[in-house]
Amino acid sequence: MASSSKTITVVSSDGDEFEMTMKAAEQSKLITHMLDEFGVSDKVPLYNVNSETMAKVMEYCKKHADHEAAKEEDGGAAIGAGGEEELKKWDDEFLKVENGLLFNIILAANYLEIKSLLDSSCQAVADMIKGKTPEQIREIFNIKNDFTPEEEAKLRSENEWAFQED
């Protein structure tokens, strides 16, 4: 396991404090930069992330930090290809949350600059959209259709094949 016992504290917009190891913190480029600039002793304010989202992000960073540490330790032997797949499965389960939280995770991952989380969470939303009709997509995200029927018909006819049903 990681030998570093150094931890830092981050503060959410709700005022809750969360502790994370240095290794976990390094998953976020933003936090890393802030620590470089301001030092580790102070609490890092992350007023753009609420507690619910912060808790999820913490969980992600810890999991990925532990995974990296395990890779380094055995020279990659313990992890192997199976390990990477397992991590991916964990990520998939991790992102099975309701839409509002998922969107907040995307925003947080973007703000905190956690690339892998941003990529996976964006892919998760894409997977919700994939294969759906425009009506179904609007329903999932509660989007108002601001096209006139004529405009919509024109769009469909331009690429008719894409709208063919199964």
Added chain:
Amino acid sequence: MTPSKKVFPSNSTMAGETSWVSHYCDDSTKEAKECNSFLEIGDEDDNGAVAFLLDLNMILPDELLERILAYLPIASIFRAGSVCKRWHEIVTSERFFWHLSHVLPHKPWYFMFTSSNEPVGYAFDPILRKWYSMKLPCIETSNWSIASSCGLVCFMDKDSGSELRVCNPITRCSRKLEEPPVLKFSDYSALAISVNRESHSYNIAIIRSKQVPENFSQWDISILIYNSERVTWVTTLTEVLNGWRGGEESVICNGVLYFLVYSTGGVLPENRHALIAYDISNRSTHGTLMRSFIPVPCSLTCGRLMNLKEKLVMVGGIGKQDHPDIIKGIGIWVLNDRKWDEIARMPHRFFQGFGELDDVFASSGTDDLIYIQSYGAPALLIFDINHKQWKWSQKCPVTKRFPLQLFTGFCFEPRLEIAP
């Protein structure tokens, strides 16, 4: 990551939006069952408590929506573009195309012709596992030679060999090319195209074979190359081959033009086929072709060449020992350093699944997928070279209407952001 919005709270608009959401979240946690789930202002749920439900789409800034939509398969991108005006603007923007070109290549589709008169048919999408009824742009019949690379498809008319078109079959954007020099009509022509992923410029190669009039074991071979940046054809080689001729099978891989040659007349060599490798950039003079012969791995009934991630792959019909014209199996080889390594052999049950497989068949592939199709039926077999898996495609929605109906096809990468 969004490179432009660096990162301290008060400056980022994204930060502004995040904190707006979390502000609402704070208020609603007391009332709503789920944080971040809001109803229209004024709506009441069953208990009469008022919660707020917003268009979740408004929470995400354009940059993040772009990222999400760039992960979609092509058909879904078009559907997303008709969800609302904002989404439409996003998927038709230059920046979105930039995102697309940085996403991993989409798995190739296979277009199957279902008519010998018109260029209509069905395109198979392996991601959504669907067939789309489509008509190919810029050609009127299906009697054209076809080559494809990185989202562009090149057509050459088989009759005169003088008409060339390049198109993107998804966006239907097409361009007619300047006619190549035609000195004499050729007996066989092969076509190949190679697109540069970064610059979108492309090279097209035509290999023409014409039998020398008085000596039927001698063949006049010429290679013509077109470059999209210089917008001109260059005849880079003319040579006479003895006992071998070119055919219709060629592909460009890593700047090298590969084409199959077939033995003609005279003493039959061990195998009827061979491969020639011609370096496009390093054009040398007379006598090159003979030096770059590469024998095939075994006796083939036919060979199909393709570029899979810049490696030359050949799908070949394996001939029976005593009857090399009769097919007994199908193998897949990759060329490494002028030597063939066998990657896979089609398992018997799939081979049988084609029914009476002719000694010739259609096959093409790119990226990680190889498609194999019998000319006599619309069944399509897919080999994933990464996972070494064989799989039939979903059943094609077309049935054979009469005994002599033929099917053929080609594969191409579906891309939105490339134009000829």
